[in-house]
Amino acid sequence: ADADHPKHLQLLIDGLHRKFPALQGIEVDYSWWGWVDVSHDMMPRIFRPEPGSRLVYALGYGGNGVSYSAQAGRRMAQMIAGQDFQGQDLPIFTSPLPTHTFSSFRRIGQRMLYRWYHLRDEAA
Numbered sequence: 001a002d003a004d005h006p007k008h009l010q011l012l013i014d015g016l017h018r019k020f021p022a023l024q025g026i027e028v029d030y031s032w033w034g035w036v037d038v039s040h041d042m043m044p045r046i047f048r049p050e051p052g053s054r055l056v057y058a059l060g061y062g063g064n065g066v067s068y069s070a071q072a073g074r075r076m077a078q079m080i081a082g083q084d085f086q087g088q089d090l091p092i093f094t095s096p097l098p099t100h101t102f103s104s105f106r107r108i109g110q111r112m113l114y115r116w117y118h119l120r121d122e123a124a
Contacts, residue, residue, distance in 0.1 A: 011121065038060070039059075044062065044072070047097070058075075
């Protein structure tokens with residue numbers, strides 16, 4: 001372990017080096033970690049809440065925002081322009097992001113789950 005990196009980052013670097021030994025010695029300049037946006041049904045939404053409106057939203061990427069946001073932007077532009085595209089009848093385009101009765105307690109559950117993962121990782 002390297003004393004220059006926070007513990008969570010060092011875990012990732014150690015795993016990276018195990019998987020890709022050729023990367024040993026290459027510095028990690030930047031890192032980020034935090035909460036992951038996960039929708040209740042684990043599916044993203046690219047949705048127009050009012051038919052005919054120019055308002056469209058995209059969210060719920062489940063931690064895959066970099067790849068999904070480019071696709072979401074393209075699909076939102078097509079929806080606003082009135083263009084058809086393959087798959088536009090899928091639920092991610094035709095239904096709003098569902099809510100859940102216990103939404104307000106979600107962050108508490110995430111904290112407990114993250115803590116459990118942390119403890120499990122420390123024991124390994």
